[in-house]
Amino acid sequence: MKNFQNLSEFYLKQLLNDTIPFWEKYSLDKKYGGYFTCIDRNGRVYDTDKFMWLQGRQLWTFSMLYNRLEKRESWLNIAKSGADFILKHGRDKKGNWYFSLNQKGTPLTHPYNIFSDCFACMGLAQYSMAAGDKKAERVALETFYNILKKRGNPAGQYSKAYPGTRPLMSFAIPMILSNLVLELEPLLDEKLVERSIDDAIDNVMNIFYDKKTGLVFEYVSPDGSHSDSYKGRLINPGHTIEAMWFMMDLFERRNDQKNIEKACDIAMRTLKFGWDKEFGGIYYFMDVKGNPVEQLEWDQKLWWVHLEALITLIKGYRLTGRKDMLKWFEIIHNYSWKHFHDEKYGEWYGYLNRRGEVLLPLKGGKWKGCYHLPRAQLVISKELERLA
Amino acid sequence: MKNFQNLSEFYLKQLLNDTIPFWEKYSLDKKYGGYFTCIDRNGRVYDTDKFMWLQGRQLWTFSMLYNRLEKRESWLNIAKSGADFILKHGRDKKGNWYFSLNQKGTPLTHPYNIFSDCFACMGLAQYSMAAGDKKAERVALETFYNILKKRGNPAGQYSKAYPGTRPLMSFAIPMILSNLVLELEPLLDEKLVERSIDDAIDNVMNIFYDKKTGLVFEYVSPDGSHSDSYKGRLINPGHTIEAMWFMMDLFERRNDQKNIEKACDIAMRTLKFGWDKEFGGIYYFMDVKGNPVEQLEWDQKLWWVHLEALITLIKGYRLTGRKDMLKWFEIIHNYSWKHFHDEKYGEWYGYLNRRGEVLLPLKGGKWKGCYHLPRAQLVISKELERLA
Numbered sequence: 192m193k194n195f196q197n198l199s200e201f202y203l204k205q206l207l208n209d210t211i212p213f214w215e216k217y218s219l220d221k222k223y224g225g226y227f228t229c230i231d232r233n234g235r236v237y238d239t240d241k242f243m244w245l246q247g248r249q250l251w252t253f254s255m256l257y258n259r260l261e262k263r264e265s266w267l268n269i270a271k272s273g274a275d276f277i278l279k280h281g282r283d284k285k286g287n288w289y290f291s292l293n294q295k296g297t298p299l300t301h302p303y304n305i306f307s308d309c310f311a312c313m314g315l316a317q318y319s320m321a322a323g324d325k326k327a328e329r330v331a332l333e334t335f336y337n338i339l340k341k342r343g344n345p346a347g348q349y350s351k352a353y354p355g356t357r358p359l360m361s362f363a364i365p366m367i368l369s370n371l372v373l374e375l376e377p378l379l380d381e382k383l384v385e386r387s388i389d390d391a392i393d394n395v396m397n398i399f400y401d402k403k404t405g406l407v408f409e410y411v412s413p414d415g416s417h418s419d420s421y422k423g424r425l426i427n428p429g430h431t432i433e434a435m436w437f438m439m440d441l442f443e444r445r446n447d448q449k450n451i452e453k454a455c456d457i458a459m460r461t462l463k464f465g466w467d468k469e470f471g472g473i474y475y476f477m478d479v480k481g482n483p484v485e486q487l488e489w490d491q492k493l494w495w496v497h498l499e500a501l502i503t504l505i506k507g508y509r510l511t512g513r514k515d516m517l518k519w520f521e522i523i524h525n526y527s528w529k530h531f532h533d534e535k536y537g538e539w540y541g542y543l544n545r546r547g548e549v550l551l552p553l554k555g556g557k558w559k560g561c562y563h564l565p566r567a568q569l570v571i572s573k574e575l576e577r578l579a
Numbered sequence: 580m581k582n583f584q585n586l587s588e589f590y591l592k593q594l595l596n597d598t599i600p601f602w603e604k605y606s607l608d609k610k611y612g613g614y615f616t617c618i619d620r621n622g623r624v625y626d627t628d629k630f631m632w633l634q635g636r637q638l639w640t641f642s643m644l645y646n647r648l649e650k651r652e653s654w655l656n657i658a659k660s661g662a663d664f665i666l667k668h669g670r671d672k673k674g675n676w677y678f679s680l681n682q683k684g685t686p687l688t689h690p691y692n693i694f695s696d697c698f699a700c701m702g703l704a705q706y707s708m709a710a711g712d713k714k715a716e717r718v719a720l721e722t723f724y725n726i727l728k729k730r731g732n733p734a735g736q737y738s739k740a741y742p743g744t745r746p747l748m749s750f751a752i753p754m755i756l757s758n759l760v761l762e763l764e765p766l767l768d769e770k771l772v773e774r775s776i777d778d779a780i781d782n783v784m785n786i787f788y789d790k791k792t793g794l795v796f797e798y799v800s801p802d803g804s805h806s807d808s809y810k811g812r813l814i815n816p817g818h819t820i821e822a823m824w825f826m827m828d829l830f831e832r833r834n835d836q837k838n839i840e841k842a843c844d845i846a847m848r849t850l851k852f853g854w855d856k857e858f859g860g861i862y863y864f865m866d867v868k869g870n871p872v873e874q875l876e877w878d879q880k881l882w883w884v885h886l887e888a889l890i891t892l893i894k895g896y897r898l899t900g901r902k903d904m905l906k907w908f909e910i911i912h913n914y915s916w917k918h919f920h921d922e923k924y925g926e927w928y929g930y931l932n933r934r935g936e937v938l939l940p941l942k943g944g945k946w947k948g949c950y951h952l953p954r955a956q957l958v959i960s961k962e963l964e965r966l967a
Contacts, residue, residue, distance in 0.1 A: 229871075237870040240808060290739065298741040349739060351678065353686040420628060421945065482625040483617075483941040487930060488875035490938065542875060545932070550878065553871040557809065 199575035206568035211256070213538040213554065214561040218249065219269065223295050225276030230555040233536045237553075239294035245560030246277050247288075247310030252561050254317035260569065267321055274318045274327055277311055282330075286337050287347075303349035308338050309367050316375045328378060335375055342368070359410040359422055365394030366434045369441060388441055395434055396450065404479060405460045407431040421485045426477045428465025429496030432458050436503040439510060448510075455507040455516060462500060462519060467492075470546050471526050473500060491550060492543040494559065497527045498567035505574045539564050587963035594956035599644070601926040601942065602949040606637065607657065611683050613664030618943040621924045625941075627682035633948030634665050635676075635698030640949050642705035648957065655709055662706045662715055665699055670718075674725050675735075691737035696726050697755050704763045716766060723763055730756070747798040747810055753782030754822045757829060776829055783822055784838065792867060793848045795819040809873045814865045816853025817884030820846050824891040827898060836898075843895040843904060850888060850907060855880075858934050859914050861888060879938060880931040882947065885915045886955035893962045927952050 217234040218226045220241075228245040229238035250273035257266045280296030281288050287302035288311045302308070312334040319328035341347065342364050352359075369391030376384050398415050399407050408417060409425040417423055435458040442450045465473045472492035478484045504520035507513060530547040531539040533554070541559040542550040553559070605622040606614045608629075616633040617626035638661035645654045668684030669676050675690035676699045690696070700722040707716035729735065730752050740747075757779030764772050786803050787795050796805060797813040805811055823846040830838045853861045860880035866872045892908035895901060918935040919927040921942070929947040930938040941947070 231871070237868075238807075238809060289741070293744060297744045299744050301739050301741055303739050349737060351689050351691050351737060353677070353689055356681060356685045356687050419626075421626060480625075483619070483939040483944060485945050487879060487938070490932075491875060544878075550875070551871040556871060557873050 194579075195575045196579035199572045199579060202568045202572035202575065206565055206572065209537045210539075210561075210565050210568060213536075214249065214252075214565075215265070215269065218555070218561060219272065220276075220294065223276070224272045224279075225292075225296070226273055226560070228555040228560040229557070230553065232533065232540075232552040232554060234554075238556075240299060240557075241276075241292045241294065241296070242557055242560075243277070243281060243288050243290055243292070243307035244304075244310045244558065245555070245562070246273055246281070247307070247312070247314035248560050248562035250274055250277065250314030251310070251317045252565050254314065254321040256565070256569070257321045258317060270318050270321060274315060274322070274324065277314070278326065278330060281311055286333055288334070301349065303346055305338060305341065305345035305364070306367065308334050309371055312338065313371055313374050316378060320377065331375065332378055335371070335379075338368075338371075357418055357420065358413050359418060360398075360413055362395075362399045362407060362409050362411075362427075362430065362434075365391050365399070366430070366437065369395060369434070369437045373440065392438065392441060392450075395438055396453065400457060405457065406464060406479060407434065407457065407461065408479070424478045424480055424482060425484065426461075426464070426479050427475070428461050428473050428477065429475065429493065429499055431461045432465075432473075432496070432503050433499035435461075436499070436506050439503070439506050443510060451507075451510050455511055455513055458500075458503045458507060459513075459515060459519070462504075467545065472530070472543070472545075472547055473497060473523075490545040492530070492545070492547060494527075494531050494539050494541045495563040497523055497531065498563045501527065502567050502570050502574070505571055505578075509574055509578055582967075583963045584967035587960045587967060590956045590960035590963065594953055594960065597925045598927075598949075598953050598956060601924075602637065602640075602953075603653070603657065606943070606949060607660065608664075608682065611664070612660045612667075613680075613684070614661055614948070616943040616948040617945070618941065620921065620928075620940040620942060622942075626944075628687060628945075629664075629680045629682065629684070630945055630948075631665070631669060631676050631678055631680070631695035632692075632698045632946065633943070633950070634661055634669070635695070635700070635702035636948050636950035638662055638665065638702030639698070639705045640953050642702065642709040644953070644957070645709045646705065658706050658709060662703060662710070662712065665702070666714065666718060669699055674721055676722070689737065691734055693726060693729065693733035693752070694755065696722050697759055700726065701759055701762050704766060708765065719763065720766055723759070723767075726756075726759075745806055745808065746801050747806060748786075748801055750783075750787045750795060750797050750799075750815075750818065750822075753779050753787070754818070754825065757783060757822070757825045761828065780826065780829060780838075783826055784841065788845060793845065794852060794867060795822065795845065795849065796867070812866045812868055812870060813872065814849075814852070814867050815863070816849050816861050816865065817863065817881065817887055819849045820853075820861075820884070820891050821887035823849075824887070824894050827891070827894050831898060839895075839898050843899055843901060846888075846891045846895060847901075847903060847907070850892075855933065860918070860931070860933075860935055861885060861911075878933040880918070880933070880935060882915075882919050882927050882929045883951040885911055885919065886951050889915065890955050890958050890962070893959055893966075897962055897966055 217230050220227055225241050225246055226249045227236045231237050250270055253266045253270040280292050288307040289298045289302050290300035290304050290307050293299050312331050315327040315331035372387040406426055409427050410422040412418055435454045438454045439451055473496050475491050475493055476484045476486040476489040500523050504516045508516040530543055538554045540549050544550045605618050608615055613629050613634055614637045615624045619625050638658055641654045641658040668680055676695040677686045677690050678688035678692050678695050681687050700719050703715040703719035760772055760775040794814055797815050798810040800806055823842040826842040827839055861884050863879050863881055864872045864874040864877040888911050892904045896904040918931055926942040928937050932938045
């Protein structure tokens with residue numbers, strides 16, 4: 192792994208010649224707008240429902256490519272199709288984003304999931320900058336403030352937790368906010384940005400990070416203590432490792448080398464904790480005490496976990512020069528390209544079993560769309576370029 | 580598989596010397612009452628939360644053993660501990676059953692799941708007959724009528740489905756009612772019983788059963804048509820096969836040999852549809868069109884699926900003499916005892932991967948408790964005895 196320039200070009204080429212063409216070719220709903228995401232191995236659309244996470248994410252991806260890589264008109268048009276579709280159909284009267292719509296845009300699933308709001312917001316913000324679209328900007332901002340308002344009780348009336356018995360805060364919320372606030376930075380008041388960053392860092396690095404185990408917990412009590420329950424014991428290695436590159440971006444921006452090192456420590460510790468020593472790959476879910484988890488898919492190897500790890504490792508290496516991070520980048524790189532990439536039809540499989548065999552022969556579904564792979568390919572390519 | 584008498588004794592011995600002692604030894608919460616169900620391979624309790632499904636089911640099992648097998652005082656005491664606990668802590672003010680409680684009985688999860696009501700009802704009804712307990716009987720009946728009342732909208736305010744866009748009925752509801760009504764028969768008006776049976780049979784054998792494919796769908800539209808969506812394409816082979824022995828019990832009671840044959844046909848067709856030809860065992864979830872399913876655990880082999888198949892096959896063989904059912908009973912019997920049974924610590928593993936290897940080394944958890952295994956062991960033992 193000496194020739195960073197070659198590798199940078201490899202990732203960029205994969206993005207432009209393999210990943211993006213797959214979505215350009217198969218995911219566009221030319222009749223109703225928006226994107227198909229339930230796409231079989233060879234490009235066949237097997238389900239036409241539209242899940243807000245993935246509508247927002249694909250909108251973000253094409254807008255981001257336009258903003259950061261190349262001003263391709265076709266990318267802006269693809270983004271526009273998604274923006275128009277979700278602006279027209281995506282929200283209820285209170286401005287909450289539905290979880291899913293049918294192909295035509297009629298709501299299927301109530302807005303029970305705050306991440307629908309997050310990804311719609313992220314997509315529209317990025318699109319507003321690409322297209323100079325004022326409506327997209329306004330709705331992105333409305334959504335952002337709505338997220339801040341409801342973050343304390345994200346599921347609202349759909350929450351199944353009985354109030355008071357075992358209050359738990361979810362790591363996913365500060366984690367995504369740490370990313371979202373940078374996405375929206377050009378649209379936000381500077382003080383709000385800095386305050387949000389402070390808050391996100393404190394949550395991730397102090398509250399959810401546990402000094403004793405050196406790991407990040409998915410759920411902690413509001414006082415920061417741990418709950419000896421399924422949720423309270425849950426470790427999601429991919430989630431932690433992804434959060435660490437969000438953190439590194441924030442620390443790099445603040446020239447905080449000490450905390451960059453800390454983020455790298457956490458990432459490396461989590462990677463080793465989550466690594467499957469027998470078959471390779473990173474587990475999906477683990478119990479901090481080694482108990483059986485409730486997630487039956489716990490030992491599966493997921494595409495996004497490995498992509499986010501690649502970003503964290505190469506970014507960490509660039510920022511610290513840690514040799515173990517470069518070594519692990521190489522290990523995950525080799526594992527991922529061998530197991531996830533589909534040589535025949537392009538793009539990556541999403542779900543492998545513990546042995547690294549294809550579990551579901553899909554390129555997209557209810558949770559996998561056009562997001563982690565292109566984002567990672569671009570970020571990794573750029574990181575490698577800076578190393579070259 | 581000639582000596583039915585020996586095999587009958589084997590199943591009974593396993594029930595009495597292996598399964599029940601495991602739960603007697605490890606699951607009793609002597610401090611707060613009720614049952615622990617999150618139990619590791621060797622009997623260690625790794626989580627103390629109390630899930631209503633499993634509280635009701637274990638209460639049912641020990642009451643049922645007392646009623647149908649032997650009047651052991653210790654079994655009645657174990658049942659009493661569960662009945663007292665759930666009667667004291669299990670319901671909200673409207674009489675809906677919480678999904679889960681903490682060890683002490685404080686509610687953790689709102690009553691979003693109608694099967695919490697079903698299993699509490701089933702357990703209390705069986706217990707009321709064992710103990711002659713009038714309060715248990717009254718609450719079982721209240722719960723039964725409440726289930727009938729809310730079956731049209733079982734999740735109530737917690738339903739995430741946007742009304743009207745794609746209404747779907749769940750097979751699980753008529754299926755469990757077909758079983759529940761027989762459980763409660765001694766407590767119910769005769770006409771209500773017969774009407775409920777008619778309704779359950781019509782739902783299972785006509786509405787959810789699809790003539791074209793010969794399979795039972797997990798979800799259909801209210802007009803009986805199929806929805807080309809994740810839920811609408813879903814086949815749960817174990818669920819169908821289990822329902823077929825519920826149906827056979829109803830048809831046997833009515834001397835309806837023609838429909839017994841039909842139930843056997845459906846069961847055998849589903850078994851072959853769901854059988855993993857490469858590694859053996861029955862898949863957990865399938866898409867009727869062969870598309871990728873949304874359940875990442877789709878290819879796993881679950882204990883209850885195989886136990887329910889054993890019941891259906893031996894009952895079907897007794898009722899029809901079909902040789903293929905006896906042959907498949909033998910195949911599933913051999914598969915199950917080889918892969919699920921834990922020779923060292925007793926009881927059965929719940930979750931195997933596709934290859935039949937242990938995926939989670941637990942004997943109980945959030946969804947597996949003291950229910951399918953002892954019920955199947957007793958029913959199979961009795962069926963085999965009738966064949967001997």
